[in-house]
Amino acid sequence: MSGAPQYKTLKGMQDILPPDTFLWQSVEQAAHRIFSAFGFQEIRVPVLETTSIFSRSIGEQTDIVEKEMYTFTDKGGRSVSLRPEGTAAVVRSFVEHNLHSLPSPQKFYYSGPMFRYERPQSGRFRQFFQIGVEAFSDPHPRMDAEVISMLGRFLMAIGLEQVSFQINSIGCEQCRPAYKDALLLFFADKKEHLCPDCVRRFDRNPLRILDCKVSRCIEARTGAPRITDHLCQDCRMHFGKLQELLVLLDVSFTVNPEMVRGLDYYTRTTFEVTSKGLGSQNAVAAGGRYNRLVKEFGGPDTPAIGFAVGMERIAELLKRSVSLTWPVPAAFLAALGDTAGNEVLRIADVLRRQNLWVEVGDCHSSLKSQLRRADRLAARFVFILGDEELRSGTLKWKNLADASQGEVKIAELQDFLTGG
RNA sequence: GUGGGUGUAGCUCAGCCGGUUAGAGCACCAGGUUGUGGCCCUGGUGGCCGCGGGUUCGAAUCCCGUCACUCACCCCA
Numbered sequence: 001m002s003g004a005p006q007y008k009t010l011k012g013m014q015d016i017l018p019p020d021t022f023l024w025q026s027v028e029q030a031a032h033r034i035f036s037a038f039g040f041q042e043i044r045v046p047v048l049e050t051t052s053i054f055s056r057s058i059g060e061q062t063d064i065v066e067k068e069m070y071t072f073t074d075k076g077g078r079s080v081s082l083r084p085e086g087t088a089a090v091v092r093s094f095v096e097h098n099l100h101s102l103p104s105p106q107k108f109y110y111s112g113p114m115f116r117y118e119r120p121q122s123g124r125f126r127q128f129f130q131i132g133v134e135a136f137s138d139p140h141p142r143m144d145a146e147v148i149s150m151l152g153r154f155l156m157a158i159g160l161e162q163v164s165f166q167i168n169s170i171g172c173e174q175c176r177p178a179y180k181d182a183l184l185l186f187f188a189d190k191k192e193h194l195c196p197d198c199v200r201r202f203d204r205n206p207l208r209i210l211d212c213k214v215s216r217c218i219e220a221r222t223g224a225p226r227i228t229d230h231l232c233q234d235c236r237m238h239f240g241k242l243q244e245l246l247v248l249l250d251v252s253f254t255v256n257p258e259m260v261r262g263l264d265y266y267t268r269t270t271f272e273v274t275s276k277g278l279g280s281q282n283a284v285a286a287g288g289r290y291n292r293l294v295k296e297f298g299g300p301d302t303p304a305i306g307f308a309v310g311m312e313r314i315a316e317l318l319k320r321s322v323s324l325t326w327p328v329p330a331a332f333l334a335a336l337g338d339t340a341g342n343e344v345l346r347i348a349d350v351l352r353r354q355n356l357w358v359e360v361g362d363c364h365s366s367l368k369s370q371l372r373r374a375d376r377l378a379a380r381f382v383f384i385l386g387d388e389e390l391r392s393g394t395l396k397w398k399n400l401a402d403a404s405q406g407e408v409k410i411a412e413l414q415d416f417l418t419g420g
Numbered sequence: 421g422u423g424g425g426u427g428u429a430g431c432u433c434a435g436c437c438g439g440u441u442a443g444a445g446c447a448c449c450a451g452g453u454u455g456u457g458g459c460c461c462u463g464g465u466g467g468c469c470g471c472g473g474g475u476u477c478g479a480a481u482c483c484c485g486u487c488a489c490u491c492a493c494c495c496c497a
Contacts (some may be wrong), residue, residue, distance in 0.1 A: 122491065125497095169483085260468080272497095334455095369457095371457040375458055384455075
C-alpha cells in the first residue's frame with residue numbers, strides 16, 4: 001500500500017461515507033415528509049451568489065461577512081461568494097421570481113452545503129450542511145408558532161428528543177434602538193470589569209455581552225436591562241401570543257432574554273434548539289423572524305420567518321442513539337462453472353428488475369469463498385447453481401442466519417424471495 | 421486570528437529513560453483435500469514511525485522547525 005495519501009479533503013471539509021449516508025438520507029426524507037405536511041415546498045438555489053447578497057443581509061459588520069466568507073473574483077470580474085447560510089439566497093430568489101404572487105403564505109424548504117472559512121472544531125466545519133425553511137407573507141405569531149412547532153415535530157420524527165427550545169424576542173426597529181441605548185448606559189461605567197472581547201462588543205454589538213461566557217462578564221451584567229422588558233406594545237403582544245400558541249401546540253420551551261443571534265436581519269422572534277453533549281457548538285437548529293429583508297432586497301414589504309438545522313450536529317447526536325445499519329442483499333447467487341455463471345447473471349437481472357438487491361458470485365472461485373463473501377454482505381439468502389442444479393432446473397437455497405437450506409425451482413425463485 | 425493536546429499498519433493502540441530486520445488486536449486476502457459462510461487453526465498483503473533539519477557511532481524514541489488532525493476561544497448550524 002501507499003504511505004500518506006497524496007490528496008486529502010481540505011481543512012474543515014469531510015466525506016460523508018456509508019453507513020453515515022444512510023442516516024443522512026433518513027433525516028432528509030423525514031424533513032421532506034414533515035415539512036410537506038406543513039405545506040412547505042422544496043426550493044433549490046445556487047451555492048454561489050453575488051457577494052453583496054450576503055454582506056447586505058447578514059450584516060457588513062458581522063464576523064461571517066468580515067472574515068468567514070469564501071469570496072473571490074470570477075473571470076468576469078464580479079465578486080462572488082459561496083453561501084455562508086441559506087436565507088439570503090432564498091430571499092433573493094423570492095424577489096427575483098416574484099414569488100409573492102404565489103398563494104400566500106409562501107413556504108419553502110431547502111437543503112445543501114454552506115461554507116464558512118472558520119477554524120474547524122467539534123461540530124463546526126468549513127463546509128456544513130443545513131436543512132432550512134422560510135415562510136413568507138405572514139406577520140402573525142401564528143406562523144412563528146407553526147414554524148417552531150414544525151421544527152419540534154421534525155426533531156421528534158428523527159428521534160431527537162433530548163433537546164431544549166429557547167425563544168426570545170429581540171424587538172423591532174421601533175424598540176430595539178432604545179433598548180440598545182439602555183444597555184450601553186448600563187455597561188458604560190462597568191467597561192473596565194468586562195473581558196477584552198466584551199469591551200470590543202460594547203462598541204460593535206452590545207447585545208452580545210449578554211451571552212458572554214466569561215465569569216466576570218456574567219457578574220457585571222447582573223441587573224442589566226432585559227430586552228423583554230423593553231419591547232414596544234406590538235412586539236410584546238406578538239411575543240406573548242407566540243408563547244400562548246406554543247403552549248397550545250405542546251411545544252415546551254424556555255424564554256431566554258439573553259439569547260442573541262448572529263445575523264443582523266432578525267426582527268422580533270428568535271429561537272434556538274440546543275443539545276447537551278455536543279461540545280461547545282451545541283446549537284442544532286436556530287432561526288427567527290426577518291420582516292424587513294424582502295423589502296431591502298427590492299421586493300414588496302413582506303414579513304418572513306425561517307430556521308436552519310445543522311445536519312452534521314444532528315447526525316452526530318443520532319449516531320449515539322441509533323445504531324447505524326447497512327442494507328443487506330436479498331440474495332447472493334453463487335455459481336460453479338461458466339454455464340452456471342451465465343445463468344446466474346440472467347436470474348440476477350430478472351430479480352433486479354423487481355428492485356431486489358442481488359449480488360453475484362465469481363463462478364471461477366471456490367464455493368467456499370463465494371459463501372464467505374455472501375456472509376460478509378450478510379445476504380439474506382444464498383442460492384447455489386452448479387451442474388446438478390442446472391440439470392434439474394433448480395437452485396439450492398441457504399439461509400445464512402440459521403443455516404437452513406433446501407431447493408427451489410428457478411422459475412419459482414421470484415415468489416420464493418418476494419412471497420415470504 | 422489566539423491558545424492547549426495529538427501524529428507509529430485500513431482501524432484502535434503498544435513500543436518512546438536512544439541500541440539488532442518496528443509490534444499486537446481487529447480488518448483484508450488465501451489455505452485447513454472433493455460443492456457450504458460464521459467459530460477455530462495456519463499463512464500472507466500492508467508502515468520512508470506526519471514531513472524537514474539537528475544531536476549521536478546509532479533516532480519511532482532526544483532537540484528545533486513545519487504541516488496535519490483535534491479541542492477550546494472568537495463566532496456560529
